[in-house]
Amino acid sequence: METNATTAMTILFFILPLLSFFILSSFKRKRFPPGPKGWPIIGNLLMMDTLTHRGLAKLAARYGGLVHLRMGFLHMFTVSTPDMAREVLQIQDNIFANRPATMNISYLTYDRADMAFANYGPFWRQMRKISVMKLFSRKRAESWDSVREEVDDMVKIVVSNTGCSVNIGELVFGLTRNIIYRAAFGSLSHEGQDEFIKILQEFSKLFGAFNICDFVPGLTWADPQGFMGRLVKARASLDGFIDSIIDEHIEKKKSCKIDEGNSDMVYELLDFYSEDKATVSVSEDLNTSLKLTRDNIKAIIMDVMFGGTETVASAIEWAMSELMRSPEDLKKVQQELNNVVGLHRRVEESDFDKLTFLKCCIKETLRLHPPIPLLLHETAQDAEIAGYHIPARSRVIINSWAVNRDPNSWADPDTFKPSRFLKEGMPDFKGSNFEFIPFGSGRRSCPGMQLGLYALEIAVAHLLHCFSWELPDGMKPSEVDTDDVFGLTAPRATRLVAVPTPRLLCPIC
Numbered sequence: 052m053e054t055n056a057t058t059a060m061t062i063l064f065f066i067l068p069l070l071s072f073f074i075l076s077s078f079k080r081k082r083f084p085p086g087p088k089g090w091p092i093i094g095n096l097l098m099m100d101t102l103t104h105r106g107l108a109k110l111a112a113r114y115g116g117l118v119h120l121r122m123g124f125l126h127m128f129t130v131s132t133p134d135m136a137r138e139v140l141q142i143q144d145n146i147f148a149n150r151p152a153t154m155n156i157s158y159l160t161y162d163r164a165d166m167a168f169a170n171y172g173p174f175w176r177q178m179r180k181i182s183v184m185k186l187f188s189r190k191r192a193e194s195w196d197s198v199r200e201e202v203d204d205m206v207k208i209v210v211s212n213t214g215c216s217v218n219i220g221e222l223v224f225g226l227t228r229n230i231i232y233r234a235a236f237g238s239l240s241h242e243g244q245d246e247f248i249k250i251l252q253e254f255s256k257l258f259g260a261f262n263i264c265d266f267v268p269g270l271t272w273a274d275p276q277g278f279m280g281r282l283v284k285a286r287a288s289l290d291g292f293i294d295s296i297i298d299e300h301i302e303k304k305k306s307c308k309i310d311e312g313n314s315d316m317v318y319e320l321l322d323f324y325s326e327d328k329a330t331v332s333v334s335e336d337l338n339t340s341l342k343l344t345r346d347n348i349k350a351i352i353m354d355v356m357f358g359g360t361e362t363v364a365s366a367i368e369w370a371m372s373e374l375m376r377s378p379e380d381l382k383k384v385q386q387e388l389n390n391v392v393g394l395h396r397r398v399e400e401s402d403f404d405k406l407t408f409l410k411c412c413i414k415e416t417l418r419l420h421p422p423i424p425l426l427l428h429e430t431a432q433d434a435e436i437a438g439y440h441i442p443a444r445s446r447v448i449i450n451s452w453a454v455n456r457d458p459n460s461w462a463d464p465d466t467f468k469p470s471r472f473l474k475e476g477m478p479d480f481k482g483s484n485f486e487f488i489p490f491g492s493g494r495r496s497c498p499g500m501q502l503g504l505y506a507l508e509i510a511v512a513h514l515l516h517c518f519s520w521e522l523p524d525g526m527k528p529s530e531v532d533t534d535d536v537f538g539l540t541a542p543r544a545t546r547l548v549a550v551p552t553p554r555l556l557c558p559i560c
C-alpha cells in the first residue's frame with residue numbers, strides 16, 4: 052500500500068513534471084513560423100500557382116516577414132523583410148547557403164556539376180574561385196571587350212531604325228545573348244547561336260516547370276508528368292552542341308593557336324580539364340586543386356548563359372521603361388549626359404564616375420525590378436530564426452522583390468524615384484544593406500555583378516545619350532505598363548516599344 056503511494060507520489064512530483072518539461076520544450080523547439088493552414092499530406096501544394104514574388108509578398112503582409120508553408124513532405128520558408136534577410140544571408144549564412152535542386156534541375160545540370168546549383172562546400176568554393184578569378188574578373192579583358200563591341204552593334208541597329216518603332220525588349224535580349232555567347236565561346240562561333248538559343252529556351256521551361264516528384268518522395272520512378280523524355284532530349288541537344296565546341300577548343304589549344312585577346316571561357320575552363328573525373332583538394336593553387344570534367348564545363352557554361360543573359364536584358368528594358376514613364380527623370384539623365392559627355396562624342400567608360408544621376412536611375416530600377424526576384428536557398432542543418440524552428444533541408448525563398456520594397460525601409464516604396472539615391476548614406480547594393488539586395492548577399496551572392504553592372508550601365512548610357520525616344524502612336528507616359536511575368540527572372544509582360552531619333556552632333560557610328 053505504502054509502495055503504491057510512494058510510486059504515485061514519484062509520478063506526480065518527478066516524472067510528470069519532467070515529461071511535461073520535455074514535451075513542452077520539444078514542442079517549443081518545433082514551433083514553425085506562421086503561415087496559411089495546409090491540407091493533410093499535401094500541405095499547401097494547391098497554392099503552388101501563387102508562389103510568385105507578388106503572391107509571396109501578399110502572404111508576408113498577412114503572416115509576417117518569415118512565413119512557413121508545407122509542400123507535400125517539404126518545408127518551405129519565405130523571407131520578406133530586411134531583418135529576416137540579414138538573418139539568413141549574413142548571420143546564419145553558413146547554414147542557409149545550400150541550393151535546392153529539383154529533379155529537372157539536377158538532371159539538366161549533370162547532377163549539379165555546376166556552380167549555381169552545387170551545394171555549399173569545397174567543390175562549390177573552388178568553382179566560385181575559378182568564376183571570380185578567371186571568368187568574370189575585370190582582368191579577363193575579353194568579356195569586357197565583348198560588351199563594348201556588342202553595344203556598338205546595337206547602336207548601329209538602332210541608327211538603321213531611326214524614326215521607326217523599335218522593340219527595345221527584343222533589341223536588348225539580343226544584345227545580352229550576343230555578349231554572353233561571345234564571352235563564353237569566342238567570336239568565331241556565332242553561326243550556331245540560333246540553335247543554342249532554342250536549347251536554352253527548352254532548358255528554361257524545364258528549369259521552371261512544376262514537377263510533382265519533387266514534393267512526393269518515391270514518385271520519381273513513375274514520372275507521372277512524363278518529364279524524363281523531355282529532359283533526356285534537352286540534355287542530348289546540349290551535348291551535341293557544346294561537345295563539338297569543346298573538341299574544337301581542345302584541338303586549337305593543343306596546336307597553340309590561341310592568341311592573346313582571343314581567349315574565351317571554354318579555353319579558361321579547359322585549363323582545369325581532366326578526362327577522368329572531377330577532383331577537389333585543398334590547395335592555394337587552383338590549377339592543382341581542381342580538376343573539371345566535360346560535364347562540369349558544360350554545366351558552368353549554362354550557369355553563365357542563364358545568369359548573365361536575362362538578368363541584364365530585363366534590367367536594361369526596365370530602366371528604359373521606367374524612364375519612358377517618367378519624362379522628368381529622363382530629361383534629367385539626358386541633361387547630365389550632355390553636361391558630362393557633350394553631344395560631340397560617344398559616352399566612354401571614364402565618364403561613368405561623373406554620371407551620378409544615371410547611376411541613381413540604375414539603382415532605382417534594380418530596387419523596383421530585381422532581375423532575380425526570388426533567391427532560392429536550402430538549409431544544411433536545423434536552424435532557428437526569431438525563435439522559430441527551421442528543419443534541415445528546408446527550402447528557403449528570399450523574396451528580394453518584397454525586401455527591396457519594404458515599407459519600413461523605403462519612403463513611397465512602389466514609386467520610381469531615382470533622386471532618393473542622391474541623399475547621403477542611402478543603401479547600396481553591394482550586399483551589406485539588407486533592404487536592397489538585387490545581387491543577393493553573402494556566400495551565394497552574384498559573382499557576375501561587376502560584369503552585369505558594366506553591361507547594364509554602358510547599354511543604358513548609349514541608348515539615352517545617342518538617341519531621343521518617343522512612345523509610339525501618341526501613347527502617354529502613364530500608359531507604359533509595369534506588369535511583369537514570373538520565371539527564373541521577372542521581365543516585362545509586354546515588350547517595350549519606342550521610336551528613336553539621333554541626338555548627337557557627330558556621326559554615331
Ligand code: HEM
Nearest residue numbers: 167354358359362363423426489490491495496497499503
Ligand atoms: C544585372 C545583372 C545581374 C543581377 C541583378 C544578378 C543577380 C543575381 C542574384 C540575385 C543571384 C543569386 C543570389 C543568391 O542566391 O543569394 C545571382 C547568382 C548568380 N549569378 Fe548573377 N546577376 C546578374 C548578372 C550576372 C552575370 C552577368 C553573370 C555571369 C556572366 C551572373 C552569374 C551568376 C551565377 C553563376 C550565380 C550563382 C552563384 C552561386 O550560386 O554561387 N550573374 N545573380
